[in-house]
Amino acid sequence: MPTIDYLRISLIDRCNFQCTYCMPEGIDLQYVQQQDWLTRGELRRLLTEIFMPLGFSRFRLTGGEPLLRSDVVDIVRDIAHLPNTQDLAITTNAFLLSNLAQDLWDAGLRRINISLDSLDPAVFQQIVGGRGRSRWPEVWAGIQAAHRVGFSPLKLNVVVIPGVNDHEVLDLAALTLDRRWHVRFIEFMPIGNDDLFKDRGWVDSETLRQRIRQRWGLTEGQVQGNGPADVFQIPGALGTVGFISQMSECFCDRCNRMRLSADGWLRPCLLNETGQIDLKTPLRQGKSLADLRVQVAELLGAKPDINYKMRESGVTGAYSRTMSQIGG
Template structure:
């Protein structure tokens, strides 16, 4: 089991997209009221006085869409300023990124993941499920955010692709080709049944092994020397500048190398994406005067049983079940 030193922090549960795999149509979403969100001050207190003292040094800002959070640039700057912060990154849909990219980079954000589920504007619009703006305008805004992030200097720049059968699976080779001439890292993610059971049962999922075979047949594929502690298995098209990552949570259990826990926007700390066992309500504890020292102890205790919690869902065979919470509510 890896050392758990990586905290995914959801800044907000709202989003300007309604992606099929994250906020599916028809899902009942009870958005967190403003007063129930962790404030910036509370979040910084938890990071500095609770998480860092128990060994957390790597932080990722997620959502919902984190760029909707008021004061997000200042928040990045404050987290980056802690001397113990070894890594600070963000996952975003990229729609609001272009005008903020330079400020975020200057504030201390150096790594960024951007969702790009299609290179076709109409298919992209089908995935994100939004109405109002035209398909082309939404896709171009995201593409502009990607290009701007690249120009600003974000490295690595990762593009996340959730592969949905019958929707975008025919674009695998086109998306993989983005890694050939640019030092971009495309990560294919198996479609998961989280809050989208009806859609999932209708479409199912495509394994990473099948995706790799498609790419291998076209160009060849080698395991990359670039690797990390995350869930992706890394490969490279021979001669490509970037890499391909495959996140295989449906076909291959990677619980044994999970090094992260998740803090939701309302202050609930969850040890596992697929299991709420052991979750801690840090916001209520903090607001009711529980000492940060006591909270440190609670988190340390949770970390000692995280491995068991991770595997419990796998061993019970419920990983293909229908979870009532959507991905946006969990925090990515």
């Protein structure tokens, strides 16, 4: 079993996009009130007094959209400068990134993942929702800003939806040819999007790899990261292409992560809440963090069994919670 040392921290459960695969229209979202978010100070205490003593050293800030937190730069600075932090990254839709990229870099952030599901502004708008002009130019500007500042690796995440953006796979893969960018194709999965998933289905990673092989060929690749992507490289390309295959090639037995929601719930799995722990309430009640640390340690001890059960069952059925509520 892998060492469990990677914590994904959701800073906020809301987003300025409403992507069809994450927050489909018609779903009744119950947002956490701002006063119920873990504060900057609470996050720092949890990291220094619970997670780091238990061996956690790798962290990713997620949402919703983490750049909507007004104190996101301060949170990055706090975590980046903790003595036991070995790796810190953030996942964003990049809509607000062009104005924040330099500040995030100066605060100590070096790695960034950006959602970019289409190079076509019209298709992009179809996916991210909202009326009016496409938001694609702002996202592209955010990507360019991250590139200029020097974030490396700079990863672009693409959720592949049949009949919507799967025809763009080669165009997206071509971004890696002359840029040190890393495009990761993610299999569409049923989390809070029952109707769309039933209507569209999903494309398996091997099908996407075959398309790229037929155009350019593929060799094994390598890129820094803590996630489950299988990484390849187009011969001669500066960047890489990765495939996250949670539907066709279950990687639960390799999972090394825990998830902390914006309102302070620690979960062992994206799709399994077995043993989840409310950390915020006892923290605010002044309870002993030593006792909380024991509870977290027990959950870590149970995670290998949870991983095994998820590996055996696979990703089946549909899930009522959306990715923004779970903490992607």
